Amino acid sequence: MVLENSIEEFIERFRTDAASGNLYPQPEGSVLLEFVAAGQVVYLFDRTGPYTAKPGPARVIVHPVLKTFSPSEIQEESLVVTQISALEGVGKITRTEKGFLIVQAKMPLVCGLLDHEQPDLKPGDWIRFETRPPTHGFYLVK
Template identity: 35%
Template structure:
């Protein structure tokens, strides 16, 4: 009998607390009524993410944590980047192991990712949609 796998997250609050040191200050635009997606200004880049916090999302400056699940990975062959591919994001940068399959991917926007297989030290990943946003 195999032991059950540990869930990627226990709850949005516990996940944020676990990885809060990797949260960053961003600007949240007002949330469209009833939409689970939020527009996030990170430096000079707008990112769309699935809001995992309690509604309604605040507008303005807030500390958030981005999280994604790796769909495909390969060694990074260019400068760090973050770009959208349809509903998914592709990003690349230094992959810093955090334990239990989690990595901090130090792309232009840092993202905590979970990968089934070990990531190379410099990785390019395609995430399963959606990119998720956790906040206090």
């Protein structure tokens, strides 16, 4: 399954699903964005270029790929960083697109699906999930 055709197309497609938070300065040559949102420090694989993201308040599309997911009877958002650039939590699906579940789990997550079948899930459903590292980050230029 192809999850994106280009960085620009992905950003335009999911711009409204960006998370608000703060970026810390990026060390020279680093491919990781240090993004703080929803009380978590998340390291994101920078998809928008090594010198595009500016430190300070920012909007970033947080794009993990799901490793596992299942319906959740728990209906309370949670999000935990389990290792560098990997997440797990519980969230509510806000919308679906072919190959994606957009999940609100303390912050909006544009979760990619590598399976060829779209799961039988709909907006309003709650899921428990675990992601594969790295989680990608698409910085939105103001």
